Amino acid sequence: MFEPSGDKGCSFGVDIVKRYIKKSILEKASVGLMVFIFLNGCRPADQSSSSSVSKPSILNGLDINQIDRIVISDRKGGVTLLKNGADWNIGPPVSFPVHIPMLIQFLVQLEEAELEQRVHVSEMDYAYLNLIDPAAAGSAENLDSIRVELFSNSTHLSSRFILGGFDIPDDRNTVMFSGEKGSARRFIRLLNAADDEVFLSKTPLFYAVPSSDLWVIRKFFPSNGIQQIVGLMDGKELWSISRGSAFGKLKITGLPKERKLDIKQVNLFNSFLSGGVFAGIVPQGREAEYMERDEKLELHVVSFDGRRHQVVVGKLIEPIDYRDPSQNLAEGVITFATPQSPEQVGAYAVQMTIDAPDSILQERELIPLFEDRVIILESQDIAPLLQLFPSAEN
Structure with a gap:
């Protein structure tokens, strides 16, 4: 010293x-x-x-x-x-x-x-x-x-x-x-x-x-909770999950009997849209390469206040510029940071169109996502719902 x-x-x-x-x-x-x-x-x-x-x-x-x-x-x-x-x-x-x-x-x-x-x-x-x-x-x-x-x-x-x-x-x-x-x-x-x-x-x-x-604003506008989630593949509706109130019983249509729906799957996505953050944003001009996949998977989300949001799912990737903390340690240093495994850092590229009133769009700390931008979502936020799609390689 x-x-x-x-x-x-x-x-x-x-x-x-x-x-x-x-x-x-x-x-x-x-x-x-x-x-x-x-x-x-x-x-x-x-x-x-x-x-x-x-x-x-x-x-x-x-x-x-x-x-x-x-x-x-x-x-x-x-x-x-x-x-x-x-x-x-x-x-x-x-x-x-x-x-x-x-x-x-x-x-x-x-x-x-x-x-x-x-x-x-x-x-x-x-x-x-x-x-x-x-x-x-x-x-x-x-x-x-x-x-x-x-x-x-x-x-x-x-x-x-x-x-x-x-x-x-x-x-x-x-x-x-x-x-x-x-x-x-x-x-x-x-x-x-x-x-x-x-x-x-x-x-x-x-x-x-x-x-x-x-450094990016990664915050969504406050949501009143999800009333319905509809899963579509190549434009065709496959399944629907809905509820009458925030704590109401789930109504499920279109899912095969062998596919079980865990309430956590809906709660995770509900939590994400109710103020969660995304892992990163794809550089402008490179959206197309991140959205390529054989089938088009979509999630249409309806909140209790009547707003409708669209999520188009792209490739399964790893977050942009992910840095393993353990690689930055100098000799003789002790750290309590927990290194993440590849399973923990997996993420999806998605194109999200948010329906929001002008009063929300004008608030810089609750920035909207525009149709031509692609963001990165961590697997834990979206993968549980993607598992409901048949034969989709997630």
């Missing part, structure tokens, strides 16, 4: 939550994976003259309110967030609204980030500390560093930095009291100056996620 230098850096002191959120309620995001590494081969910089020298900022002079483009990337790819007026969207090929609560959390962390301690790190140690620029040619395949770029078109200012590994305190009591997440500091390599500088910061910037799947 590095001893603190005593220089706490500049404090921005701006209440960004009040700036960005007026009426909506912040959703608390959770991070299931924390990566920590034990450090060596580097030392604190000489802080004897730090009081007379201004410390660099992670924002590099940017006003947090004037940022209109954010690029977050790693060796596997990345995501671009673009601001247009008051709206934020994910750039092509995803082209979908940004999940605003997550963006707010990220901006809050940027505003609060303090570069507390400058450290001397040789380029030979960049790989060990996860400070190699993933955009650099010849980056290692096991590289876990994250590159963040911030831009302001109105001021022509920008900032670039690398998020690296973590410094865990040697004091086990501190770790036990605050937890590893609360007590660790993160290595941040600034790319703004001619000579790269490396700092330790208590702000981990966990919301700097380079996967577009975690």
Whole structure:
């Protein structure tokens, strides 16, 4: 562990939550994976003259309110967030609204980030500390560093930095009291100056996620519950499940006697349409390749408020850009994250047409799904109903 230098850096002191959120309620995001590494081969910089020298900022002079483009990337790819007026969207090929609560959390962390301690790190140690620029040619395949770029078109200012590994305190009591997440500091390599500088910061910037799947709005409008589900194959109605009330007895027509209907099959799909989230969205322009299958399977859903929704089922796939948490662990790290098996991450591509009133369509946090977009549903949300189709390869 590095001893603190005593220089706490500049404090921005701006209440960004009040700036960005007026009426909506912040959703608390959770991070299931924390990566920590034990450090060596580097030392604190000489802080004897730090009081007379201004410390660099992670924002590099940017006003947090004037940022209109954010690029977050790693060796596997990345995501671009673009601001247009008051709206934020994910750039092509995803082209979908940004999940605003997550963006707010990220901006809050940027505003609060303090570069507390400058450290001397040789380029030979960049790989060990996860400070190699993933955009650099010849980056290692096991590289876990994250590159963040911030831009302001109105001021022509920008900032670039690398998020690296973590410094865990040697004091086990501190770790036990605050937890590893609360007590660790993160290595941040600034790319703004001619000579790269490396700092330790208590702000981990966990919301700097380079996967577009975690930035899309994945929330459905509230549903009043499902009254009827109709299964169709190649345009022909095969079976129907209906009930008179939310807790009424199910009425089933069209199912062969050997096919048993579990109430959980309906409840799972009911729960999904009543505010569930989808696993991802297919990049714009690639919808056709995800919807190819020999037979056309459809689910027509009628809710108790009279709205009708259509679900056309495409291929059984795996979620876009799925990342196994166990592959991101550094040597000597303990994690309580549960790796997912292939059975747990299976998913279907579906084209969903939602019937919703204008009042709901105008609410950005309850974004509709348009007819020309294809989303990814986890198997657990839809597979139980697909099992009711005869001879359909699911």
